[in-house]
Amino acid sequence: MSYKKLSRRNFFYGIFCSTCSALILPSCAEVPITKRKQLNFYRYNLPIIIPTGGGIPQIYRNEEHLNQVIEKQYAKFINDARSRNILIENTDESRELKEIGYHLSNSINKYYNQLSEPSPVKNFNWEFSLIDAKDNNGNPIKNAWCMPGGKIAFYSGIMPIAKNSDGIASIMGHEIAHAFARHTVEKLTQHSVVSLGTQGILKTDYGNIIAQNPNIYNRILKFGIMLPFSRAMESEADYMGLAFMKMSGFNLNESAEVWKRMMKNSESGPSLEFMSSHPSSKNRINNINNWIQEIEKDYYTV
Numbered sequence: 036m037s038y039k040k041l042s043r044r045n046f047f048y049g050i051f052c053s054t055c056s057a058l059i060l061p062s063c064a065e066v067p068i069t070k071r072k073q074l075n076f077y078r079y080n081l082p083i084i085i086p087t088g089g090g091i092p093q094i095y096r097n098e099e100h101l102n103q104v105i106e107k108q109y110a111k112f113i114n115d116a117r118s119r120n121i122l123i124e125n126t127d128e129s130r131e132l133k134e135i136g137y138h139l140s141n142s143i144n145k146y147y148n149q150l151s152e153p154s155p156v157k158n159f160n161w162e163f164s165l166i167d168a169k170d171n172n173g174n175p176i177k178n179a180w181c182m183p184g185g186k187i188a189f190y191s192g193i194m195p196i197a198k199n200s201d202g203i204a205s206i207m208g209h210e211i212a213h214a215f216a217r218h219t220v221e222k223l224t225q226h227s228v229v230s231l232g233t234q235g236i237l238k239t240d241y242g243n244i245i246a247q248n249p250n251i252y253n254r255i256l257k258f259g260i261m262l263p264f265s266r267a268m269e270s271e272a273d274y275m276g277l278a279f280m281k282m283s284g285f286n287l288n289e290s291a292e293v294w295k296r297m298m299k300n301s302e303s304g305p306s307l308e309f310m311s312s313h314p315s316s317k318n319r320i321n322n323i324n325n326w327i328q329e330i331e332k333d334y335y336t337v
């Protein structure tokens with residue numbers, strides 16, 4: 036194993052997927068690009084089942100089904116934002132955001148096409164929106180998020196931190212990476228495993244189990260979609276975000292600058308929502324700086 040690979044993998048301490056060995060599954064799925072092992076029921080044609088606190092469990096049959104559910108939720112979110120006049124449309128900033136989002140996602144597909152490999156996101160229906168929302172104290176919300184299947188939202192408060200198109204691409208690349216790497220599917224699979232694991236078996240009559248054990252299921256997180264990602268997932272998204280930036284021809288160095296601005300902003304100003312789920316540290320910036328050289332060598336602009 037080359038030093039390069041070691042240095043990259045070294046940081047993805049989650050590669051030895053302990054959950055996988057505890058289950059009778061052929062092997063863990065592998066995340067493209069980082070090769071981290073990940074538990075993903077959909078790779079084995081298993082449904083994801085999330086208890087809903089004693090009621091009928093939420094079942095996502097397969098990735099297509101999950102993405103359909105998300106598509107509706109996102110549409111509802113957008114309609115709601117529009118009706119509250121906080122959806123920013125047809126401004127230079129909103130257009131730039133969409134352009135950068137589509138440029139990144141198209142570049143990923145092009146990159147895989149050139150390798151004659153199927154793009155992991157070829158079936159995604161990307162959407163990018165800019166929201167002008169304030170928190171309870173009247174401060175602009177500084178956040179960005181991504182739902183499965185490529186549904187992304189930026190809040191206008193994060194735009195001054197992004198500052199320029201390379202900065203937007205840094206945050207966008209990171210968000211795209213969460214969808215690309217199926218981080219939500221992984222989280223939901225883990226919840227599914229935890230729930231079903233309490234019974235010691237995977238294949239069982241889910242409805243009965245839940246009816247007999249309401250307390251267990253009440254304690255389990257009912258809906259994992261908007262929960263923060265793990266540190267390993269965050270690091271992975273940072274790494275992949277840089278790779279996507281390189282494929283798309285953005286300036287990778289700006290990525291570290293964005294995180295520096297995030298840190299500075301959260302030290303001086305009101306709470307930064309993005310930072311609560313994306314704890315920044317010198318460590319994170321150091322990792323990004325270390326990875327830039329590696330990415331510059333390993334990837335090319337399509």
Ligand SMILES: [Zn+2]
Pocket residue numbers: 209213264269272313
């Ligand atoms: Zn993230």
